Amino acid sequence: MRNSVPELRAAAGLTQSELAQRLEVSRQTVISIERGRYDPSLPLAFRIARLFGRTIEEVFHVDD
Amino acid sequence: MSTTDQAPARPTPGRLLLAGAVVAVVAATLVLTAIALDRWGPGNIGRGFAVGAVVGSALAGFAIWRALRRPDRATSGDRLFVGRGDERDRAVAARTFALLGAWALPLTMAAFLAMALGAPADASMGMLFIAQVAVGLVAAWRAAQRL
Numbered sequence: 001m002r003n004s005v006p007e008l009r010a011a012a013g014l015t016q017s018e019l020a021q022r023l024e025v026s027r028q029t030v031i032s033i034e035r036g037r038y039d040p041s042l043p044l045a046f047r048i049a050r051l052f053g054r055t056i057e058e059v060f061h062v063d064d
Numbered sequence: 065m066s067t068t069d070q071a072p073a074r075p076t077p078g079r080l081l082l083a084g085a086v087v088a089v090v091a092a093t094l095v096l097t098a099i100a101l102d103r104w105g106p107g108n109i110g111r112g113f114a115v116g117a118v119v120g121s122a123l124a125g126f127a128i129w130r131a132l133r134r135p136d137r138a139t140s141g142d143r144l145f146v147g148r149g150d151e152r153d154r155a156v157a158a159r160t161f162a163l164l165g166a167w168a169l170p171l172t173m174a175a176f177l178a179m180a181l182g183a184p185a186d187a188s189m190g191m192l193f194i195a196q197v198a199v200g201l202v203a204a205w206r207a208a209q210r211l
Contacts, residue, residue, distance in 0.1 A: 025150040
């Protein structure tokens with residue numbers, strides 16, 4: 001699954017560590033999500049979307 | 065402020081007391097077990113257990129120190145060991161144990177086959193244990209790379 005987390009994080013002026021801290025996950029988890037290696041759980045996806053003030057569909061995109 | 069800039073959270077007196085009690089109970093159990101095995105166990109099993117306990121305790125201590133001091137540089141296993149793992153860490157552990165479980169049966173069958181063909185039981189069991197530890201380490205590394 002693709003996602004816009006790197007772009008949204010950069011636009012928010014957050015580092016990966018800062019985003020990890022706000023989401024209460026490890027920095028490795030943020031890195032994995034940004035690289036598309038790890039698909040977050042629905043609760044974490046909601047937290048990410050809410051943190052950036054977006055809907056889940058605006059942050060995560062299904063590969064077609 | 066980033067996570068790595070943060071000072072480690074100061075543990076509460078209650079948690080420190082609990083951690084100290086757990087360490088004391090584990091240490092006493094290991095020492096008593098080593099003494100009992102040395103006195104009543106076959107061969108030099110007591111010394112072997114003592115060496116294993118010291119090495120295991122040192123590795124556990126290192127993992128705890130790393131996970132508590134620098135959680136961002138710790139591995140998923142380190143963080144899970146101290147109860148600070150997140151959902152990706154749990155996914156890494158699940159994949160690791162799934163692969164280890166899939167390999168456990170054929171490895172055990174190989175050990176039984178070796179013993180049936182005349183291999184010494186203690187050596188076969190030792191090799192089985194080493195093989196399972198190796199599979200676990202490789203599985204954990206692969207899972208961490210892929211997730």
